[in-house]
Amino acid sequence: MADPLLSVVQVVREYGDRVRTRALAGVDLVLDRGEFAALIGPSGSGKSTLLNIVGLLDRPTSGRVILDGTDTSGLDERALTALRARTIGFVFQFHHLLPAFTAVENVMLPAWADEGVPSRAMRDKALELLDAVGLSDRASYRTNALSGGQQQRVAIARALARGPQLVLADEPTGNLDTASSDEVFDLMRNFNRQFGTTFLVVTHDPRIADRCTRIVEMVDGRVRSDQIRSS
């Protein structure tokens, strides 16, 4: 069997100096390439903290995160940023697009920010992705002129702009109506099937979780259950 894409080994995350709050109390999680996993659990169970740690936005107090064969615990900020830029895509609950930029500029952003100068290839890739999420006619719109569903689709295009191996989605449909939720979910699922991109999706929505190939449930900073389902 090939190496897993992600291994989270005994990850603990504590906050505070005097009063220690334990957000993650020893999490173990292995994600294989091509999985489409849901991360569920009540509020405060540590889902977002885990997502931030897996996304290299935060460091664990103890434990290790091995991403694509690289043990991230020894990396400095610069190396983490570079690894994050090339391996991970993010989709946030509130899309978090940059309102000062157009849809296509937002999609170009990860590559542009990493490489410094824009290129024709970057733009073509961004337009291709916008086309794939059905927004080719909105490419030059400022993102605040788009609907919630459209914004989230732009955010998905942005997450996929650099061909990441892992996409982390934090309640990507949490803010959308049912029809838009389905659209957004279908998009992510299609990308997962088409390109083999691994997805880890935090969700409160049981309908969404049910359609994933795996459901990881967290309670009190620990993984309580982990079910593999048929895809």
Place this chain on the structure above:
Amino acid sequence: MPFQWFVALRYLRDAKGQTALILSAVSVGVSVVVFLSALINGLQSSLIESTLGSQPHVTVRAPREAPRPLVEPTPERAVARLIQPASQRLRSIDQWATVMADAERVAGVTAASATVTGSGVATRADARLPIVIRGVDPDRFLAIIDLRSKMVQGGVDLSGGRVVIGSTLATDLGVGVGDKLRIASTEGVEDLVTIAGIFELGNDAVDKTWVMTSLRHAQSLFGLPGGATTIEFTVADVFAADVVAGEINARTGFTAESWMMLNAELLSGLSAQSSSKTMIQFFVVVTVALGIASVLIVSVVQKSREIGILRAVGTPPRRILAVFLIQGGVLGLVGSVVGSALGVAFAKLFETMTSNPDGLPRFPVQIDITLLASSTVLAISVGLIAAVLPALRAARLDPATAIRSG
């Protein structure tokens, strides 16, 4: 366009109101700096010009006479002495032609002229007025003080017992071009001279006393045949006059005085003026810097979630840093261009509004490219420095926290 430039310019363009406000503030600040500098530089150079319009930059004089002891004390013999300062008489500089030739070779000297200068009395009918008789070689002297451009009547003709005199003296004596005048030196030599021209240098002491004549004529009036009492020089850089004077002194052994020594009060006035200008400019610059810094800090706070997202999608901290530094620099640059234009316009307007009835400026302003260039460099540097703190703050934002709480 590089990422950091694109984001910086887009942020500035997007926050139109905020950008316009801070740009106005920077522009007004720069215009004050430019206006004040133009005005004060103009005033100072017109003051210096009028001061130097009637005096040489460096003057070498014959050494003062010193008392010489008749008996020197020795280890065996003490001497009780009463030293009385020697009375000063007009003396020629020993070997003045050689001294002048030596001094002319000093770097920075542009012209030299030997003169015989001494006091005298001018008599016309009942009026007897004290005068300063200045005997010069006109060709050389005109390179030191350009009398030709200051003539109000007649011309500069010092040949054959002709003289040119100051305008106030002419009025006081009631004489004009072509009139005769009796002058007597302190050596008691008298002569009847013809007035060939009347000048006005704008310096009352000069216009009231100077009688210019030929070097030879003055030599005979003061009983100094072939002599010269002073050698006068102009130098290329007027503010280096004391350095050139020191050099002339070292080379010739004669005391050389620069205009700066003779006008110490004027210089200290100018330097006080410059200090107050610098103080005002300093506070303007500090205010501009605080303005830019506060706007950028607000921008960092407002955009902290966006900064977090930029960081999350893989933007290195140095690019975030650059985004805010560029904003500071651009605000400084654009503000300095607008502010320089405003400052120049204010200065020109002020010059026109305060000009004399004859159209000549009473307060001439001096605008040079160096002033504008240095204001621009200053404004950009201030913008960059002011942006350092906000930029560091932005670059150090923790992406996870910024996205969650930004």
